[in-house]
Amino acid sequence: MRYDVIVIGAGIVGTSIAWHLQKNNAQVLLLDKKCPGEETSYGNAGIITREAVNTKPFPRSFKEISRVLPNKSADIRYRWSAIYRLQRPLLQYWIHSSPKNVEEIDDEWATLIQHCTDEHEPMIRASGADELVSKIGWIELHCKSSSFEKSINKAVKAADKGVEYQVLSLAELQALEPNVNFTDYVGGIHWKNSWQIKNPGSLVKAYAKNFEAMAGEIKQSTVKNMIQTEEGWQVITDSGTYLCQNLVIAAGPWSADLIKPLGYKIPLFPMRGYHQHFKSTDQNAFSHSLFDVDKGFVMGTMDQGVRITTGAEMALLDDPKDFNQLETVLTFAKKVLPLDAAVESEAWCGTRPCMPDMKPVIGPASKHDNLWFSFGHAHQGLTLGPVTGRLIEEMIHGKPLFIDAQPFSSKRFDSNL
Numbered sequence: 001m002r003y004d005v006i007v008i009g010a011g012i013v014g015t016s017i018a019w020h021l022q023k024n025n026a027q028v029l030l031l032d033k034k035c036p037g038e039e040t041s042y043g044n045a046g047i048i049t050r051e052a053v054n055t056k057p058f059p060r061s062f063k064e065i066s067r068v069l070p071n072k073s074a075d076i077r078y079r080w081s082a083i084y085r086l087q088r089p090l091l092q093y094w095i096h097s098s099p100k101n102v103e104e105i106d107d108e109w110a111t112l113i114q115h116c117t118d119e120h121e122p123m124i125r126a127s128g129a130d131e132l133v134s135k136i137g138w139i140e141l142h143c144k145s146s147s148f149e150k151s152i153n154k155a156v157k158a159a160d161k162g163v164e165y166q167v168l169s170l171a172e173l174q175a176l177e178p179n180v181n182f183t184d185y186v187g188g189i190h191w192k193n194s195w196q197i198k199n200p201g202s203l204v205k206a207y208a209k210n211f212e213a214m215a216g217e218i219k220q221s222t223v224k225n226m227i228q229t230e231e232g233w234q235v236i237t238d239s240g241t242y243l244c245q246n247l248v249i250a251a252g253p254w255s256a257d258l259i260k261p262l263g264y265k266i267p268l269f270p271m272r273g274y275h276q277h278f279k280s281t282d283q284n285a286f287s288h289s290l291f292d293v294d295k296g297f298v299m300g301t302m303d304q305g306v307r308i309t310t311g312a313e314m315a316l317l318d319d320p321k322d323f324n325q326l327e328t329v330l331t332f333a334k335k336v337l338p339l340d341a342a343v344e345s346e347a348w349c350g351t352r353p354c355m356p357d358m359k360p361v362i363g364p365a366s367k368h369d370n371l372w373f374s375f376g377h378a379h380q381g382l383t384l385g386p387v388t389g390r391l392i393e394e395m396i397h398g399k400p401l402f403i404d405a406q407p408f409s410s411k412r413f414d415s416n417l
């Protein structure tokens, strides 16, 4: 059988693309080495971040760099081997993080974020996934008055881009979340129109099930090679060869390695994160996900228990797990909430697929017809999967695009080819 489109990668991004294409009358095959939503899209903090209209630049001030350099901070850790191997994309990341560049990038980035909840909504409804979604927003917590004031100023500006927020005093925090110990904090910001997902992996599975209900096909196969012929694309996997007209690469942090043999050098780099679940009890019950900005960790109530999610570790994709950062974070989290019994014997880790200019790659490949790239959503892939899915469907079907996708084109890396 020859498919109209094969999508490689059934994380939130690939599944959303497959869903949009199938809904618009394409015959789609979704390929993944695992079942849908079992890699990065499983283990994230589960927030659909409508508030994230600003990107996350590389720390550039002397104060910030000297804080991170001793490699002991809770929010960012690194391995020298990763810094050495990733020196080129990291240098590019640093350059793109100048205040002037960030201003421009943020404006482009916000065009994606502004549609995030609107684009999840029809997929949630069609998939019957409403019970996985809580629309009460989440709360950012601050230990330092200086960082709190900076965030309030950002929130005021973000309101121009449709972000709804409320600044919370300690008393207001305590009233909202009576089981949480806020003594280390000075206040918080409630991001009111962001959403929480209580099981991101299950959300992807629900979208995938709805894709199958529309006669989309899913196969569990590892892609080994992709060859373009006069008849279209041949996708060679460990369970056979599949043919299609259009091929979409949505393999998250694995995408750059997958397309390297086709002659593309895209500076995608990994940024790792860990999570650990703790048994939910009456004493640690809370409703809003909580993000400690200064220590970079998120606490959220999930199907599996209380999920504590770490910030960033610069580590290579296949590096062994190192639980030091998670352990540091857990000492802080345990002051905030009673966390006794860990649910799993070993913590989860996964990799954010990051780009040096902080923008995902969404669009046609520059050297092959009917090849489409869709990866690099970094800290916001759960948020942006459906927006990306709609864009790729519109591109493949030659429709007018609902967002200007030029800033996300892979052509910006053509000088690397």
Ligand SMILES: Cc1cc2nc3c(=O)[nH]c(=O)nc-3n(C[C@H](O)[C@H](O)[C@H](O)COP(=O)(O)OP(=O)(O)OC[C@H]3O[C@@H](n4cnc5c(N)ncnc54)[C@H](O)[C@@H]3O)c2cc1C
Pocket (backbone or CB within 6 Å): 008, 009, 010, 011, 012, 013, 014, 031, 032, 033, 034, 037, 038, 039, 040, 041, 042, 043, 044, 045, 046, 047, 048, 049, 221, 222, 223, 224, 250, 251, 252, 253, 254, 258, 271, 272, 273, 274, 275, 309, 310, 350, 351, 352, 353, 375, 376, 377, 378, 379, 380, 381, 382, 383, 384
């Ligand atoms: C700790 C942490 C917290 C986060 N918190 C949030 C959050 O709160 N909100 C948010 O929006 N985002 C968050 N993110 C980011 C988000 O999880 C990612 O951006 C998103 O999951 C990326 O989705 P993806 O579909 O691109 O990649 P993935 O989910 O990794 O999917 C890629 C798929 O490709 C498959 N694949 C790879 N190679 C092959 C091959 N050769 N053959 C077949 N299949 C292949 C993999 O098996 C995988 O299923 C967080 C990330 C982390 C790590």
